[in-house]
Amino acid sequence: MPDITNHNHNDYALELLDITCTFRSRDDAGQRYTAVSNTTLRINAGEFVSVVGPTGCGKSTLLNIGAGLLESSLGEVRVFGEPLRGINTRAGYMFQSDALMPWRSALDNVMMGLQYRGVPDSEARAQGQVWLERVGLGEFGDRYPHQLSGGMRKRTALAQVLALDPDIILMDEPFSALDIQTRQLMENEVLDLWAAKKKAVLFITHDLDEAIAMSDRVVVLSAGPGTHPIGEFIIDLPRPRDVAEARNQPRFVALHTQIWNVLRDEVLKGYAQQLKKVA
CATH class of the missing domain: 3.40.50.300 (P-loop containing nucleotide triphosphate hydrolases)
Incomplete structure (x- = not known):
C-alpha cells in the first residue's frame, strides 16, 4: 500500500x-x-x-x-x-541506454525490481507478465535483450520501471x-x-x-x-x-x-x- x-x-x-x-x-x-x-x-x-x-x-x-x-x-x-x-x-528511472541484463529474458528483467523488493517469485512473474502485455510484448517474455529490436528493448525497460509502480x-x-x-x-x-x-x-x-x-x-x-x-x-x-x-x-x-x-x-x-x- x-x-x-x-x-x-x-x-x-x-x-x-x-x-x-x-x-x-x-x-x-x-x-x-x-x-x-x-x-x-x-x-x-x-x-x-x-x-x-x-x-x-x-x-x-x-x-x-x-x-x-x-x-x-x-x-x-x-x-x-x-x-x-x-x-x-x-522514483523509477529510465535511462538513455537500456539498463537490461543481457543474461535475463525480457520477463526476468521486468520481474527483477519486484524481486529486489521481496515480492515472491510467482507474484513477481505474474505482475511482470501483466506489464509486458501492457507494453505490447506479452508474447516475448522468453526472449533475451539481443533478440529484441531497439523499440522492444525500450518497451521492456518501460515495463521494468512501471512494474514497480513508482x-x-x-x-x-x-x-x-x-x-x-x-x-x-x-x-x-x-x-x-x-x-x-x-x-x-x-x-x-x-x-x-x-x-x-x-x-x-x-x-x-x-x-x-x-x-x-x-x-x-x-x-x-x-x-x-x-x-x-x-x-x-x-x-x-x-x-x-x-x-x-x-x-x-x-x-x-x-x-x-x-x-x-x-x-
Whole structure:
C-alpha cells in the first residue's frame, strides 16, 4: 500500500531547491566545473514536465540528483515534502541506454525490481507478465535483450520501471536512439500509461517537438557551465494527445516558435563551447 499519511495534495512530488553541483576534475589539481547553478525545479504530483537545453548543459545531472544517485554541492531535494537522503525510493528511472541484463529474458528483467523488493517469485512473474502485455510484448517474455529490436528493448525497460509502480518517473532521453516511427509509438504509449496512473514525470529530452507533444510544462535550461532555468512554458494543448497529430495544431506551432526563441541562443552557445573543447 502506498503511504498516504502526511501528504496533503498541495505537496510537490519532487522539488529541486537552489541546486548547485560542482565537480572537481581528477587530473587537474583541484580544477572545478560547475555543471548546475542555483536551480529550482518543482514537479506536482501527476504532472508531466520536460526539461530541454543544449547538449552538455547538465540536464542529466539534475535527473541524477532527483534520483538520489548524485548529491548536489548546495541546495536540497524534497520528495513529497520530505528531504531526500540517499536513493529516491519513490522514483523509477529510465535511462538513455537500456539498463537490461543481457543474461535475463525480457520477463526476468521486468520481474527483477519486484524481486529486489521481496515480492515472491510467482507474484513477481505474474505482475511482470501483466506489464509486458501492457507494453505490447506479452508474447516475448522468453526472449533475451539481443533478440529484441531497439523499440522492444525500450518497451521492456518501460515495463521494468512501471512494474514497480513508482510515484515519480524520471526519464533521461529514453527514445533518442529510436527511428521516428518507433519513437512516436513509444511516446504515445508512455502518454497512455501515464494518463491511466497520473504519476509525476520528469522527462529530459533534446527534442523540442517531443517535449511539447508530451508535457504539461516545458522548462528551458541555459547553456553550461552553471546551467539554470531561463524559461518555463505551460503546454495548454488538449489531452489525450496523439504526438503526431498534436504537431499539426496551430497552438503547437505557436508554442514551438515561442520556446525555440528562448532555446536557440543557448543551443548556439552550447555548440560554440563544444567546438572549443574539440579545438
